[in-house]
Amino acid sequence: MGDLQQDVTEAELAVLQALWDSGPSTIRQLVDRVYGQSGTSVYATVQKLLERLETKRCVARDRSGAVHMFRAAVHRDELIGRRLRAVADSLCGGSMTPLLTHLVEGKGLSAKEQRELRALIERLDGRKRK
């Protein structure tokens, strides 16, 4: 039922980020946080974005109060996973391994990222060894 899972657009993501950072919020709070200004049109924009995020099952709405409360229904990490999977599907025949290879071989990694990768691998290696 429903559109399985569609990707989140840029403006929608900005709202979602605000929810991740600030926790459950009202529309007005989100307007302040995302746009830093007020006005009926901006309010309606955020409202529409939340509505679309809701149909994408990315936010949940609490209708019990007089003013609706919104909270994120997906974790950032879950979204990362979806997108990685999408890349794997369209470019690697569904396998995640080429992505991993790409990252591990450090093709586009900064020095800092390479250090972090190394730490990550050592940690994982230790975990598997026992």
Added chain:
Amino acid sequence: MGDLQQDVTEAELAVLQALWDSGPSTIRQLVDRVYGQSGTSVYATVQKLLERLETKRCVARDRSGAVHMFRAAVHRDELIGRRLRAVADSLCGGSMTPLLTHLVEGKGLSAKEQRELRALIERLDGRKRK
């Protein structure tokens, strides 16, 4: 100059895949390979897709002959890199590390992918050790 690098759409990707698999080709060859049918409209469609891929600097066109030859101007791996970078930019503030973490922690990985990951890490670990 030019639109830096825009993402490749699904239909465009199908053409690009054909170029990766078969090497430099004419439009007609690509039509056969991608659509498996002939006709002026399909021909024009592939032509338009190639034209757009060219402006995105993803294919190169050789105009010297009577019939133009097209070849891929990006590797699959490069495209993977672009998309990973895009995910990192929009979801991780530009850092690739969270992607790596996600993959390494095996959140969405199949058993086979996990085995491959392990092999990959051992290989890398050995390489770094010396």
Added chain:
DNA sequence: TGACTCCTCAGACGAGTCGTCTTAGACTTC
């Protein structure tokens, strides 16, 4: 020479998406 075929090129189409905005009506508060 003229008909035919195959090509390139420019442009336009219909459908869909995305961010924004307007409006109408319901509810609360004083």
Added chain:
DNA sequence: GAAGTCTAAGACGACTCGTCTGAGGAGTCA
């Protein structure tokens, strides 16, 4: 009951994407 705030529905303009049409050039061959 007037003012202010909320929800809900819908429409807008701009853009993208896959597809298609048509004009014109170049080559071939009877």
